[in-house]
Amino acid sequence: MSMMSNIFLKPHIVALALPSKFAFPHTAKPALTTFFVPHFSTAPLSYGPSLHKGNPSQSQSQSQSQNDDVLREEAFTRVFHLAALRVPAAECFALEGRLRGHLLNWPRVRNIARVPGDDVHPDLAPLLPQPIGGADLGEEERRLVALQRRIHGKADGNGDALSPVLYRERLARTFNSRGFVKFRHLAKISRPNRNKKRRKKEEASQGAKRVGENGLSVVEVVEDEDEGGLRNLLGEEFARSKWRGSTRLLLLDERYASRGVEEFPEAIKAVLKEYAENSTTLTLELVRCKLTLFYDYWQMTEVLEALLPEGMIVPSTFETVGHIAHLNLRDEHLPYKRLIAKVVLDKNKPRIQTVVNKIDSIQNEYRTMQLEVLAGNHSLVTTVVENGIRFQVDLATVYWSSRLGTERQRLLSGFTRNDVICDVFSGVGPLAIPAARIVKRVLANDLNPYAVEYLERNSVLNKLERRIKVFNMDGRRFIKAMYASDISRSITQVVMNLPSEAAEFLDAFRGIYKDRPEVGELTFPMIHVYGFSKARDPEFDFHERIRIALLEVAVNVDMRRVRLVAPGKWMLCASFILPKSVAFANTAVDA
Numbered sequence: 001m002s003m004m005s006n007i008f009l010k011p012h013i014v015a016l017a018l019p020s021k022f023a024f025p026h027t028a029k030p031a032l033t034t035f036f037v038p039h040f041s042t043a044p045l046s047y048g049p050s051l052h053k054g055n056p057s058q059s060q061s062q063s064q065s066q067n068d069d070v071l072r073e074e075a076f077t078r079v080f081h082l083a084a085l086r087v088p089a090a091e092c093f094a095l096e097g098r099l100r101g102h103l104l105n106w107p108r109v110r111n112i113a114r115v116p117g118d119d120v121h122p123d124l125a126p127l128l129p130q131p132i133g134g135a136d137l138g139e140e141e142r143r144l145v146a147l148q149r150r151i152h153g154k155a156d157g158n159g160d161a162l163s164p165v166l167y168r169e170r171l172a173r174t175f176n177s178r179g180f181v182k183f184r185h186l187a188k189i190s191r192p193n194r195n196k197k198r199r200k201k202e203e204a205s206q207g208a209k210r211v212g213e214n215g216l217s218v219v220e221v222v223e224d225e226d227e228g229g230l231r232n233l234l235g236e237e238f239a240r241s242k243w244r245g246s247t248r249l250l251l252l253d254e255r256y257a258s259r260g261v262e263e264f265p266e267a268i269k270a271v272l273k274e275y276a277e278n279s280t281t282l283t284l285e286l287v288r289c290k291l292t293l294f295y296d297y298w299q300m301t302e303v304l305e306a307l308l309p310e311g312m313i314v315p316s317t318f319e320t321v322g323h324i325a326h327l328n329l330r331d332e333h334l335p336y337k338r339l340i341a342k343v344v345l346d347k348n349k350p351r352i353q354t355v356v357n358k359i360d361s362i363q364n365e366y367r368t369m370q371l372e373v374l375a376g377n378h379s380l381v382t383t384v385v386e387n388g389i390r391f392q393v394d395l396a397t398v399y400w401s402s403r404l405g406t407e408r409q410r411l412l413s414g415f416t417r418n419d420v421i422c423d424v425f426s427g428v429g430p431l432a433i434p435a436a437r438i439v440k441r442v443l444a445n446d447l448n449p450y451a452v453e454y455l456e457r458n459s460v461l462n463k464l465e466r467r468i469k470v471f472n473m474d475g476r477r478f479i480k481a482m483y484a485s486d487i488s489r490s491i492t493q494v495v496m497n498l499p500s501e502a503a504e505f506l507d508a509f510r511g512i513y514k515d516r517p518e519v520g521e522l523t524f525p526m527i528h529v530y531g532f533s534k535a536r537d538p539e540f541d542f543h544e545r546i547r548i549a550l551l552e553v554a555v556n557v558d559m560r561r562v563r564l565v566a567p568g569k570w571m572l573c574a575s576f577i578l579p580k581s582v583a584f585a586n587t588a589v590d591a
């Protein structure tokens with residue numbers, strides 16, 4: 001926004017008394033009101049479409065009230081006045097190629113524009129009066145206008161389309177009374193055209209989609225230029241040889257919006273001249289037109305920039321969990337939270353169906369988030385696909401973070417077919433379930449009964465339930481229970497992903513083998529424990545916590561930084577083989 005603001009229309013926060021014409025976009029509370037005051041700068045316009053350029057639409061200037069919770073989409077309509085060349089449909093692509101550098105070239109707007117009535121059925125073309133040298137051009141023009149109206153099914157006065165029946169009747173009456181076209185073509189005009197579908201498909205594949213059909217933009221012809229300029233350029237012959245068939249508009253670069261043909265760059269003139277020389281039908285017209293860009297046209301950040309007060313950071317990223325967009329709004333955004341959410345929803349549909357904001361930092365035992373639904377449907381049950389595995393999660397009751405996907409992948413890549421994995425804080429199974437595809441067996445545990453329910457459901461969903469044994473107990477008790485049974489012999493890796501406190505659970509490994517003979521088939525698993533650190537030396541800090549929990553003087557640890565979760569706060573993963581001295585220690589801590 002600030003980039004644009006000093007160029008043309010400058011956003012300011014001003015009093016409500018401003019002329020309504022310039023208000024933008026919502027006005028319920030003065031404190032929330034952002035206005036764009038036209039600032040007629042002499043500085044050159046920035047290139048390309050912008051919400052700070054163009055004019056608001058008529059309807060926008062008339063309806064001013066906008067509730068803070070309701071986004072007024074009309075406020076984002078912008079009208080741009082442009083010049084265009086009307087050219088024969090058959091030649092528009094060739095001309096587009098040759099004039100490309102001088103065409104509009106705006107994102108998501110086709111240089112070749114369609115307007116209603118620009119197509120003439122090929123069977124009707126011969127009916128149109130052909131230009132003859134010396135003909136009464138005025139009369140010919142009148143006949144052409146009348147005929148065009150009828151061909152395109154338009155009523156005379158207001159230009160509304162007639163129903164097919166009325167159209168046919170009207171056509172029959174008019175043609176009979178005037179008698180200048182043969183009636184035998186009438187049936188063809190009114191009968192549904194068998195080739196219509198095919199033609200539509202062809203048109204779409206050629207990229208000549210009718211402007212306005214996509215809901216992003218629409219082009220209308222405002223006025224046909226008097227052809228003086230073109231006649232000077234292309235010669236007298238041009239004036240007598242007006243176009244008589246299907247046409248398209250080539251939208252010219254915005255710099256040429258109010259220029260006449262004489263002021264066009266030589267490069268354009270040369271192309272037009274050459275075209276006129278080689279063409280059997282001299283068929284160019286310069287027209288003034290109106291390009292309207294609607295709310296749907298603008299990208300999410302463009303709308304948010306325009307919506308929020310100047311200088312406010314625009315929330316441009318969000319985490320996605322299935323169909324849910326998860327915002328992390330700052331306090332300054334909160335007065336605009338519903339407007340922001342609506343824009344996020346609109347601009348990311350259909351992928352996103354629900355927009356939520358985190359109300360509080362994760363503090364509860366089950367690590368679930370306090371979420372407020374701001375837009376879309378209110379279901380927080382969604383399906384996430386990660387590494388080809390489907391997970392059902394209910395964000396209201398279980399923990400999920402897609403941000404740990406890469407870290408999970410790293411751990412998984414270290415697992416082999418001979419492994420037995422013990423996932424102490426498994427959640428709904430984002431590690432346990434893909435691990436089950438690789439390893440011999442997974443023992444997965446979580447304290448949250450909802451997480452365990454989804455873990456079981458996800459195991460079945462991915463047909464891996466036979467390889468996963470699910471437990472619902474406290475992590476320390478789980479470790480002890482596993483190592484009290486024979487299954488302990490097979491456990492090769494232990495994963496402890498509860499970064500806020502997992503290190504403090506390591507004491508559960510003390511003395512797990514104290515009652516077993518030191519010689520024999522005991523397995524000392526590789527433990528992967530996660531933790532946070534805000535210390536200046538996070539590795540040292542986390543290592544210390546591990547050492548203290550294990551009551552060991554030295555532990556050989558492989559330490560990695562996983563990601564920065566907040567400024568100055570690292571998430572780390574420490575991997576180490578359970579020391580024998582810990583497993584056989586006599587000072588076990590009782591749960």
Ligand SMILES: C[S@@+](CC[C@H](N)C(=O)[O-])C[C@H]1O[C@@H](n2cnc3c(N)ncnc32)[C@H](O)[C@@H]1O
Pocket residue numbers: 365366367399400401404424425426427428429430431445446447448451473474475476497498499
């Ligand atoms: C940070 S989440 C990680 C879940 C999962 N590993 C993942 O990556 O999505 C931590 C999980 O530990 C569970 N949890 C919290 N305290 C626990 C405890 N004392 N014993 C067992 N699980 C616990 C929570 O319910 C939560 O599902």
